[in-house]
Amino acid sequence: MEDDVLCVAASRAMRKIRSQAGVVAKVDIPVLMLGQSGTGKEVVGRLIHKLSPRAHRTFLKVNCPAVPGDLLESELFGHEAGAFTGATHAKPGKFEICNKGTILLDEIGEMPALLQAKLLHVLQDQTFSRLGSRSVVKVEVRSRAATNITIQEALASKRLR
Secondary structure: OOOOOOOOOOOHHHHHHHHHHHHHHOOOOOEEEEOOOOOOHHHHHHHHHHHOOOOOOOEEEEEHHHOOHHHHHHHHHOEOOOOOOOOOOOEOOHHHHOOOOEEEEEOHHHOOHHHHHHHHHHHHHOEEOOEOOOOOEEOOOEEEEEEOOOHHHHHHHHHHO
């Protein structure tokens, strides 16, 4: 998808969503978008970014279920050389790359529970450590998350694990 976002809102419901996106874009808080697959959660996430003061900054989408759980942590937070087999050099994660911008964590409901806990820390403090590092990285990232799992389903699945 290109950087430009076109949101044609013909129906009253879509005009309401567009209006809400404009309101949310002005407030620097994390946003969770819920909806079935194919309903436009990513489009709304991009629209919020484009309407925000961060529109000229980086926007990154991470498709959480497309990256195996053990690699997702490195993908999001980066790693130092030697942190694991094959890590021959340090690599910044998506949060570092997206500093001052916006990150969209698509299908966050598929993310492993332990990684969700680390993500919560980043959302609260805007700090994290790369895998294999003792130093703390401070970022200023606006977070968006999307899932097709309802909150009730997510809570039920976490209890069963």
